[in-house]
Amino acid sequence: MKITAGGVVAAEWTKFSSLRSTWITTGISVLLLIAFGAIASASFSGDSLSAVDLALSGSTLAALTVGVLGALLGASEYTTGMIRATLAAVPRRLPVLWSKSLVAGLAAVVVMTAGAFAAFAVSSAVLNDKVSGLALGDDGVLRALIGAGLYLGLVAVLGVALGMLVRSSAGAIAILAGLLLIVPGLAALLPDSISDAINPYLPSNAGSAVMALTQGEGTLAPWTGLAVFAGYVVLTLAVAAYRLKKTDA
Amino acid sequence: MIQVREVTKRYGANTVVDHLSFTAKPGQVTGFLGPNGAGKSTTMRMIVGLDAPNSGDVLVNGKPYASAKAPLHEIGVLLEAKAVHPGRTAVSHLLAMARTHGISRSRVDEVLGLAGLGAVAHKRVGAFSLGMGQRLGIAAALLGDPAVVMLDEPVNGLDPEGVLWVRNLLAGLAAEGRTVMLSSHLMSEVSLIADHLVIVGRGKLLADTTVADFVTAEGVRVVTAAPDALRNVITGAGVTVTSTGAEELFVTGATAREIGLAAATRGIPLFELTPQNASLEEAFMDLTRDAVEYEAAR
Numbered sequence A: 001m002k003i004t005a006g007g008v009v010a011a012e013w014t015k016f017s018s019l020r021s022t023w024i025t026t027g028i029s030v031l032l033l034i035a036f037g038a039i040a041s042a043s044f045s046g047d048s049l050s051a052v053d054l055a056l057s058g059s060t061l062a063a064l065t066v067g068v069l070g071a072l073l074g075a076s077e078y079t080t081g082m083i084r085a086t087l088a089a090v091p092r093r094l095p096v097l098w099s100k101s102l103v104a105g106l107a108a109v110v111v112m113t114a115g116a117f118a119a120f121a122v123s124s125a126v127l128n129d130k131v132s133g134l135a136l137g138d139d140g141v142l143r144a145l146i147g148a149g150l151y152l153g154l155v156a157v158l159g160v161a162l163g164m165l166v167r168s169s170a171g172a173i174a175i176l177a178g179l180l181l182i183v184p185g186l187a188a189l190l191p192d193s194i195s196d197a198i199n200p201y202l203p204s205n206a207g208s209a210v211m212a213l214t215q216g217e218g219t220l221a222p223w224t225g226l227a228v229f230a231g232y233v234v235l236t237l238a239v240a241a242y243r244l245k246k247t248d249a
Numbered sequence B: 001m002i003q004v005r006e007v008t009k010r011y012g013a014n015t016v017v018d019h020l021s022f023t024a025k026p027g028q029v030t031g032f033l034g035p036n037g038a039g040k041s042t043t044m045r046m047i048v049g050l051d052a053p054n055s056g057d058v059l060v061n062g063k064p065y066a067s068a069k070a071p072l073h074e075i076g077v078l079l080e081a082k083a084v085h086p087g088r089t090a091v092s093h094l095l096a097m098a099r100t101h102g103i104s105r106s107r108v109d110e111v112l113g114l115a116g117l118g119a120v121a122h123k124r125v126g127a128f129s130l131g132m133g134q135r136l137g138i139a140a141a142l143l144g145d146p147a148v149v150m151l152d153e154p155v156n157g158l159d160p161e162g163v164l165w166v167r168n169l170l171a172g173l174a175a176e177g178r179t180v181m182l183s184s185h186l187m188s189e190v191s192l193i194a195d196h197l198v199i200v201g202r203g204k205l206l207a208d209t210t211v212a213d214f215v216t217a218e219g220v221r222v223v224t225a226a227p228d229a230l231r232n233v234i235t236g237a238g239v240t241v242t243s244t245g246a247e248e249l250f251v252t253g254a255t256a257r258e259i260g261l262a263a264a265t266r267g268i269p270l271f272e273l274t275p276q277n278a279s280l281e282e283a284f285m286d287l288t289r290d291a292v293e294y295e296a297a298r
């Protein structure tokens, strides 16, 4: 009997998978992704968006639900008092944060990548006649779909980090929604010269770059954008790790 | 073994644990006593590293807890009943803890059975009563077959059967050579289980003693028509008789029954025969009177 890194990951997986809310939230995230994609694909008839952009139009909402899943996972340790049992079993503490992030991130990547492909399939089937269809083999399609899965996986990790950091479900969800939804809106209020300069680097814009079929005006290159978003996640994790290690549980 | 060495903990300006030192030894049940707010729970959290002391340190089985290779095998703790995600079943809760150490599923079932939770193992913890939550916490404490078992108010919320179960369980664990420590603010409860007493008030050590030593003068007050005759009859090995009034004696070392029988065989009339136990509870109250933080208005 010995504490191991694999054991802590297995424990976090058990915690993650043994909650009904996990399955509900994950299911809702996938449904939103598919349903919004299908509705947008069927109804949109302009030429500003590609078939892939349309198929992934649910990604903003899915990001929110996946982030909430992570935030609840992290914050519920504190709101339920479970953290005491958790840290008494793993007194070195940090493995808990890494493992929780890994489990939530990997689960979200797997499920949401599958969700992105499903959304693309369903959306292609119901695509409006005026928009030209795309196949998986076309330039950028695979990258956008896989990128969507990776982005959503990172959002789940961001949620875990925020939940462990602020130790409150409501607080973590508010910060998450603020980062993903409100910050871009606030940036739009700034003078153009400033907002043009910072817009591409805002978390949700940077992360979404990987899902665009073609790189738009004023956005980062796909993988650069995802890397910038990953940077935000790593930063949040670092602050969460610091608080976890340094303060009383 | 738990060694608490000169530990001080402050929350802001409030010193909650004040240069506290004591040792809980293997093979013994250590009762950790003190009035509300005395710092018992805080001390227990520091023992497992959940709170960091401002000064001093704690060793569990001779080393800092965080350095343990198998923490759950070193010490099993119950800190708060029902500090468990209410949406999880008892089994998944224990399984999650067990997996960190590669503890088997069969051990999880074993401790659930031991705690009498076999029938509700697959129920959500949110639906548990306080007593069931307490039992789950004790099951979790036993999971890693730990050398030290430390429980914060384990009998809180338990029914009489449950209280008896905890008492026997802890006695059994100590008899196996484990270190057992439990906290309470009820002296009467602890005195039935513990050998060793650590009493704190306002974070300071008030007494580090044994239950036997803590019991103060016990005896029998006797009022009789013939004190001198009675004194001659009952004085003997281990029995002391002091005169406390014209017709009154205070006898230690003999029970009221023995005194009554001895008087009856000699035909000595008794008017009163009253065992006087300065109870543990009273002794405890005397000791902690000045250290009580939250007291009902008088």
Ligand SMILES: Nc1ncnc2c1ncn2[C@@H]1O[C@H](COP(=O)(O)OP(=O)(O)OP(=O)(O)O)[C@@H](O)[C@H]1O
Residues within 6 Å of the ligand: B011, B016, B034, B035, B036, B037, B038, B039, B040, B041, B042, B043, B184, B185
């Ligand atoms: N995290 C905290 N922040 C601030 N003060 C705290 C904290 N934890 C405990 N305290 C204070 O420390 C004191 C000791 O609390 P503690 O819970 O250790 O006492 P206790 O002996 O366990 O009491 P009880 O018998 O009521 O359980 C109390 O005055 C409490 O208000």
Ligand SMILES: [Mg+2]
Residues within 6 Å of the ligand: B040, B041, B042, B152
């Ligand atoms: Mg307490």
